[in-house]
Ligand SMILES: Nc1ncnc2c1ncn2[C@@H]1O[C@H](COP(=O)(O)OP(=O)(O)O)[C@@H](O)[C@H]1O
């Protein structure tokens with residue numbers, strides 16, 4: 001697969017996991033979900049993570065996206081331990097997550113969802129207003145001005161997912177995580193979203209990490225990882 005890189009920063013490791021283990025504990029029992037995971041995620045690369053339900057995919061994403069800290073091991077961004085960098089700073093400046101259930105602000109329009117995220121993370125577009133940039137990103141994921149001005153509850157599931165993607169793009173991050181982003185979408189919409197991920201990785205040098213159940217998504221990614229019994233392994237395609 002050929003990747004078109006547009007800038008010198010578009011290659012190299014973005015995120016490293018070293019000996020990462022994660023255990024959930026309550027009064028009755030402890031469950032170790034991730035076991036001693038070592039992994040590097042590079043810029044300009046589109047990764048998919050496959051694995052049976054309950055294998056810890058969402059847990060892995062929540063650690064890698066800085067929502068939670070691992071019980072053991074270290075995660076570093078550009079060589080810096082996330083715990084030293086600060087999880088909220090990492091989330092604000094470097095990583096964005098697209099959740100399975102979109103997590104949109106339901107009392108707002110599509111446009112407001114995108115501009116609000118830019119305000120919260122302090123992103124200023126290089127030219128023009130936040131509003132103009134948000135409209136441009138919504139257009140890029142296939143939502144016109146009319147849809148942009150509609151309350152998100154009046155958009156279809158696929159359209160809401162596109163808003164969530166535009167919102168993640170607006171934050172102009174180094175790493176984009178998505179948890180089963182095409183799970184509720186029809187095949188054509190899913191395909192367009194996969195293409196957006198590919199463009200982001202190959203044209204903008206973003207590191208894109210997508211958890212999926214879909215072979216359609218996996219076969220179009222650059223690298224396929226499988227999580228099973230707490231271990232992460234790379235799937236090498238035979239060609
Ligand atoms: N907050 C939590 N507290 C306790 N157990 C949890 C918690 N979150 C997930 N688990 C358990 O960890 C395992 C992995 O869950 P998860 O990461 O959601 O897997 P996946 O996304 O692959 O389906 C499951 O057995 C789940 O029940």
Ligand SMILES: [Mg+2]
Nearest residue numbers: 057058059179
């Ligand atoms: Mg999950």
